[in-house]
Amino acid sequence: MPGSTPRGLTGLAFGGDYNPEQWPEHVWQEDVRLMREAGVTMVSVGIFSWALLEPAPGTYDFGWLDRVIDLLHANGVRVDLGTPTVVPPAWFYQAHPEALPVTADGVRLAFGSRGAICHSNSDYRAAAAAITTKLAERYAGHPALALWHVHNEYGVPVSACYCDGCADHFRRWLRTTYGTIDAVNDAWGTAFWGQRYAGFEQITPPRRTPTVGNPAQALDYRRFADAIMRENFVMERDILHRLSPGVPVTTNFMTALSQCDSVDYWAWGREVDLVTNDHYLITDGRRTHVNLAMAADLTRSVAGGAPWLLLEHSTSGVNWQPRNPAKAPGQMARNSLGHVARGSEGAMFFQWRQSRRGAEKFHSSMVPHGGTDTRVWREVVELGASVGALSEIRGTRTVADxxxxxxxxxxxxxxxxxxxxxxxxxxxxxxxxxxxxxxxxxxxxxxxxxxxxxxxxxxxxxxxxxxxxxxxxxxxxxxxxxxxxxxxxxxxxxxxxxxxxxxxxxxxxxxxxxxxxxxxxxxxxxxxxxxxxxxxxxxxxxxxxxxxxxxxxxxxxxxxxxxxxxxxxxxxxxxxxxxxxxxxxxxxxxxxxxxxxxxxxxxGVDPRADLPRDVEVVRRTGEQGTYLFAVNHTGTDTKVPLETAGTELLTGERAAGHLAVPAGGVRVVRLDG
Incomplete structure (x- = not known):
């Protein structure tokens, strides 16, 4: 189902990762009240919840998740339901320590973070299949279910493991890819430095060597590591397709070239029903909005030009860079609607309510530590109204030059x-x-x-x-x-x-x-x-x-x-x-x-000399018409020439001849005709 959209969502997606397990249940009622106030239409649930859903091997507790999903449904919020396979529980690693990944230096990483997975490990695969099956059997028919969200950010923070199990899997992958050991020797140029192999059993992963190893082997190992992550995604996807037909399945990409270099997203884009992406600004002194536009264009391209979805970004500062500045007033809206201009079917965040504990407690959220009497919350509510006003663009496509x-x-x-x-x-x-x-x-x-x-x-x-x-x-x-x-x-x-x-x-x-x-x-x-x-x-x-x-x-x-x-x-x-x-x-x-x-x-590509620097103008078009987005990243009011008159969707005003775009603001015009 490539190009699918979240089931039951009639407008654009607006919301974020919701982690109610971090809060006592009396907070949940406050959460859904605030979601209604902010115009939230969908939230992602359960992504990191394996230890709560399966507190002991084969023992399941879905009661709390039942109550959460029912509560969201009663308040008109659709659910992007995660399979929590990015973080197996502590009991799993106690029973299967070999499922923890090994570095190229031979160091086995420890439990206590996230994504510490050897994707070749058969016990991990079996456990992931089991929890995915249980979730699908229980929630496939739930009326709130809009989307399945497999795993989380494949390739981050670990993509490749170098353990003996991966060595065996790598050898099987090479047999399938090349057929014979002679073909491997030819492809890798093993005549150089006397690296020739007489049989597949002699091949290991490209572990630490005295000096530089074989580059063709290293390149193939990156392909292999990417392929086995994708195998695991496809395994979960196929379970969900079988048990939950008609509900799209996705996993969140990180296409920004500065954030994930271990995944071949051209290959992954063919496997998901809906391309979704996480994007976080790298605030290193450069023009962050340019990288944002690039990531959005790249994500749309991975989707084959079809509409896609921004599944995570930040309301303000993040917490994992050396320096994490807040976003300027209005920047959240520009970032969000800039993604929408370039094809996203909404704007989602990590996360709904800011955590009090854990590694990401200083990561911004839709509901910050300061609560609703804050700039961030007021901007969230304003943005929710803007996203709601753009519902009619759903299904249109961005036009490239x-x-x-x-x-x-x-x-x-x-x-x-x-x-x-x-x-x-x-x-x-x-x-x-x-x-x-x-x-x-x-x-x-x-x-x-x-x-x-x-x-x-x-x-x-x-x-x-x-x-x-x-x-x-x-x-x-x-x-x-x-x-x-x-x-x-x-x-x-x-x-x-x-x-x-x-x-x-x-x-x-x-x-x-x-x-x-x-x-x-x-x-x-x-x-x-x-x-x-x-x-x-x-x-x-x-x-x-x-x-x-x-x-x-x-x-x-x-x-x-x-x-x-x-x-x-x-x-x-x-x-x-x-x-x-x-x-x-x-x-x-x-x-x-x-x-x-x-x-x-x-x-014969004409420059747009009539547009100021850092004012981006992008078009989306479809059966319902053509929409012009103007995003002003400057501190000065500007005017964008209009060839055709139209109606500005965020203010309801008519625009002809030109479109007035306030400093730091966004305007979207439905062009006449």
């Missing part, structure tokens, strides 16, 4: 040891290119390298070190048929086994780019190079340079100094009906903007 190619497995491969420069960070390049596109007011779809790209006039490749021959052929076809492609350095270098493509760099991309690279020439920390353009303009690069040889491409910017002085730095290759650009150094915002400006002209 350009595509950015991204691949988690390429990220894994590039971040393995002994690459030419540890400063060449694929995530940093993705952030940098996205920020320039954001500042050009272009809405981005992310896409797999082998996806159909024909709908996009401009496709950007910030970092794809690992690229299959099929992906390279796909990009060539895209350009030949009229597309405009922009590729950054160190892309197209290796195949799916981390083997360098035969022939000159950049391997899978040399034909479409019309060039070869003789040699990489990374820069030392702090070093920079100057680039000169045809109009006398100068750009500045750092981290990386290359000895580029045009093979049909024309130089546009040239290195003015350094080892590569006089060589092409930025090139353009006209191929068929389209154009491919190549950027062989790390450019800052100004430099990337200059290059993408030229590429956008080639693509």
């Amino acid at each position: 350009v595509a950015v190619l991204w691949d988690w497995q390429s990220w894994w491969a590039q971040n393995l040891d002994w690459r030419p420069s540890e400063d060449a960070d694929p995530r940093e390049r993705a952030d940098a290119f996205y920020e320039v596109l954001y500042d050009r007011h272009l809405t981005v779809d992310f896409a797999r390298p082998e996806a159909d790209l024909s709908a996009y006039p401009l496709v950007v490749v910030p970092a794809l070190y690992l690229m299959t021959e099929a992906a390279g052929a796909n990009l060539r076809r895209y350009v030949e048929q009229g597309g405009t492609l922009v590729v950054s350095y160190f892309s197209g270098i290796v195949d799916e086994h981390d083997a360098v493509h035969e022939g000159p760099y950049p391997g899978a991309l040399r034909d479409v780019l019309g060039l070869t690279v003789e040699e990489f020439s990374p820069l030392l920390q702090g070093e920079t190079v100057r680039l000169t353009g045809p109009d006398g303009s100068e750009l500045c690069g750092d981290v990386w340079t290359e000895f580029v040889v045009p093979r049909g491409a024309e130089p546009v910017w040239t290195y003015a100094d350094g080892l590569t002085a006089g060589r092409p730095a930025v090139t353009r290759h006209r191929l068929g009906e389209g154009t491919a650009w190549y950027v062989s150094t790390r450019l800052g915002h100004e430099g990337l903007d200059a290059v993408l400006g030229w590429a956008a002209e080639d693509a």
Whole structure:
């Protein structure tokens, strides 16, 4: 049921993780009263409750959960019901200590946190299946049930285990994947350093070695670890599908590139009925709203463009960063409605009531420690009204202008040891290119390298070190048929086994780019190079340079100094009906903007010069019409031009010619026609 929506929810989802087990029952009545006041439509329940639901092996206590769900239903609140398999009880680990994960250094982690799971462990799998079955049998027919929520944030904090059980499972996975030991040896290049295996029984996980181990083995182990987590999700999902037909099943992703790098969300997006995501701002001095927009666009793309759901974010500060500032007044609404603009079917939080105990007691919530006489609570109530006013957009889809190619497995491969420069960070390049596109007011779809790209006039490749021959052929076809492609350095270098493509760099991309690279020439920390353009303009690069040889491409910017002085730095290759650009150094915002400006002209993508910086304008469209979202992240009132008049949904006012958006505010217009 890909693209499903929560059962029985007629508007957008608004609410959060509800953990009533942390509070005496007399508080529950107060909770539901406040939920009605805030306009809450759905809450997530039971995610961390295994120890309470099964206090001893095979002994179940559902009484308290019955009362909670009945109470929520009586007050008009839908339930996203969790399977609590992210935190097995203490009694389980006492009986099965081998279910605790082992690090690559051979250290077995201890119980006392969350997510301490060896996903290969058969006892864990059996216990998880049992509690999931009991929950499904009991609550499948409950009228409050809107959604099943399996586990919690797979891959956080532990994705891979290196125990002997995982070694056995890894060997089985390799047999299934490769068939023969010769195929494994070939894929891993085990002739290097005498690593050849005579049989599967000789293979172990990539545990700690005296120096760098086999990178292809390490890459496959990341694939394996991701696959077995997904196997466990599918096991629970299939139980729920069988016993609770018609109720969508999800698990909460963390697609923000800075928060989870161990999960291939392209693969996971095909397994859930509804893509959901958790997003928390990384407050490191950068423009947090840009990363938020990027995460939302990436999540929508994982969902295949279908509506998705923001299942967790924070009302204000979080508690796990070195410094955890509060959100500014109005920022909660901007963050929430910014996600809605980019396809989310609502805005959910962690959590409803702020905990008094435990590791996350200083994490903000919808009901803070200070209660209802607080700024946060007043903003929650105001936001609930806004989300309620946007119910009619449900089912519409966000409209994108350009595509950015991204691949988690390429990220894994590039971040393995002994690459030419540890400063060449694929995530940093993705952030940098996205920020320039954001500042050009272009809405981005992310896409797999082998996806159909024909709908996009401009496709950007910030970092794809690992690229299959099929992906390279796909990009060539895209350009030949009229597309405009922009590729950054160190892309197209290796195949799916981390083997360098035969022939000159950049391997899978040399034909479409019309060039070869003789040699990489990374820069030392702090070093920079100057680039000169045809109009006398100068750009500045750092981290990386290359000895580029045009093979049909024309130089546009040239290195003015350094080892590569006089060589092409930025090139353009006209191929068929389209154009491919190549950027062989790390450019800052100004430099990337200059290059993408030229590429956008080639693509016929018009800049939105009429929009101020940090005012984002995004459209959602569907059978019910077109909706324009304007999110003002500045401290100044602004006006957004309107081609068509319409009705502003949050105020009920008519707008024509332009839309007035107050400082720090959000406006949503249903356009006429």
